[in-house]
Structures are given as C-alpha cells and as structure tokens.
Amino acid sequence: MTKRMVLAVLALCGVLLAAYLALHDIGIIGTLACGSGSCEQVQSSKWAVFLGIRVAIWGVAYYAVLFTVAMAAAHERFSDDHRLSVALVALTGWGVMYSAWLIYLELFRIHAICRWCMGSASIVALLFIIAVFDYRAQARTVISD
C-alpha cells in the first residue's frame, strides 16, 4: 500500500470519527447531558461553534475534502502529481494547527478533555507526518527525473 493510500484510509477513519461527534453533538447519538462525560462539556462550550457552524460539522467537511484529495492522489493517473502532495501537506498542516488550538482550549479554557477529539487530533498528526513523507518522496522523484 502506498503512502497516499494510507492517507486515504486514515482520512476515511477521520470522516467516520467526525460524523460520530457531529451526530453526538446534535443529539442523535448518545446522551445530551452535563456530567456524563468530558465530550459533553467540550461540545456544549462556546468554542464548539466556528463561524456559526458546529466544529464537529466542520470536522466532517474537512475530512471529506481530505479523503477526496487523498483518493485522487492514490489513483495511478495522479501518482506522479507533485501538486497533490503539496495540497495534502497544506490540508493536513492546517488540520494539525487547528487541532493544536482545540487542545489548548480544552486544556486551558474549557478544562475538559474529549477523548474523541484527541483521537481526531492523533489522526490528523499521523496524516500530516505521512503527507510530509509523501511530499519528500515526490520531490526526490521530480529531482531525479
């Protein structure tokens, strides 16, 4: 399996995890109550909304875009396309920065850690590392060509 295929698989896992959080956020899954877990506290805080849209919904959209780009990049036709490597590094880099901001909020503002959010942050960090390796491998191929 190529690095880009691994990226696509991880991005799909991210889509599902973010979908779980979004469904939980709107009360379709789990309990909507305070004290039943740290995710409830995080999701009911004022930082759970970004630009008027729930952060969990942003998460689904983000991973869906990442999954689409990674699927395209994993296709044989685009295996030599350096631009897709740049796009993957940029997307996952943004994800790492945003996750870092959310972890800061959880630790120092909300005082609660949601383990599902930490799971998402771990996936994003792994995606970024693999995307960087893919970018470097692509860069080497272009130079050697």
Place this chain on the structure above:
Amino acid sequence: MAKKRANGGQKPNPVKSTKSSSATRGFYILIVVIAIVGIAGLSYLAAKPQGAASQWDSSLPSLNAMGHVEGSDSAQLEVIEFADFECPICGQFATLTEPDIRTHLIDSGVVRIRYMDFPLSMHRNTWNAHRAAWCAGDQGKFWPMHDGIYRYQDSWNSEATSNPDKVLAGIAQGIGLDMAQYTSCVDTKKYQAQLQANELEANRRHVDATPTFVFGTKVVANYLTYDQFKAEVMQAIARQKDAAKK
C-alpha cells in the same frame, strides 16, 4: 516538457504490474469495508434509544420538603428535575422546553416540577448561581430568577467571567428583588446548607448528570424536547393509574 516515467520509459514489468493492481484492488476493498462498517456502526448507535433510563429508588424518603416547586399541589404527577445552573443543556431545557411545559402541563394542572439543585464540580460559577436563585426564593421569586439565570447563562458562566455575582446581581435587580436583602443573603451564603443537602440527596440517589428527570418511578438523564417530556409524563400517569387499579 513531458515528464519521464520513473522507470525511464521501459516497458512495465508484468510481475510488478500484477502486484500493483492487486494492491490497488486491496486498497479499494479496504475503503469499501471501512465505509460499510463505519456507516453500519453509526446507524446502530443512532437507532439505539437515547438517554440513560433507570428506576427511581422508592425506598428512600421522599423529597417533599426539598428544592423548589412550580405547579399545583393537586397536579396529577410531580416531575423531579435535578439540574445545574451552569449546565448548558439544562439551560437549553429551561429556555426551549420549559415554557411549553408551563403553558400546556403546569398551568393545566397535569404536572408540577420540583427543581433540585445539583451543582456539578466541573462548573466553577454554578454555586454562585444556585445561591442567587435561593436568595431570590427568599423573596418569593425563585422561578423568575431561575429563568433569568438560564437566559443569561452565557454572561455569568465560568467561560465568561470570574466574578459571576456582579452579573447575577444585575439579573436579581431586573426581576425587582430587594437588593439589600438579596446581597445580604448571598454574602452570608444563607442557603448553603440547603443547597448541599440537595446535592447530597442527588448523590445518594446516584444522579450523575444534569438534567436528570424523575417521572414517577422512571429516571431519565437526558435533554428532552416538549414532546418527549409530555410522552414521559403521560406514560408515568398511566403507570400510576395501573398501579392504583392493582
């Protein structure tokens, strides 16, 4: 300039090509399997009944002398609500669901609500709000204060301020309390013992989340819409009638 292939334009190795196409097939199968398992898992979780429902321990003494009650003494059912003023979900219930409950179920004598304080340790300003509500109750205005505290929750909660008493005093003034009496009550923590008794009662009954509702013998720890609340009320009344027949 056309980009050269990595193998320098040589014919593709048939063994390598077969391996590659097999890996690609495996990749697509893996994607489909993850998607199916994930969607099935989410659908299963969405279909499961929400909220932790359990049975109320009727062997423990009743809460008749505790909390604050809204509604008629002759109402068909008393619903007990364990709530925390800083809990956003309790706030959602108080601002979105409770007005309809008042209009359709309390004013018509179907139910009365007993509000039991359950300040959660995760909310740093909640005790101030509970004390403020009790001090408003001292002047017969617990429920208007209750509504104001929830309505302006974003202004006094621990995410908004480290000095909630100032904002809460503004709410108290807004509902027309005697401020000298209110301030003295809040400053001396006049009702701290009653509040702590409510909290201990919740712990004794294994309440661990807010809002938690008790409909007769059924305990529901979850946010409820008006329709869900009304359905629980009607079922509890039916259970009471069945029990009375036996």
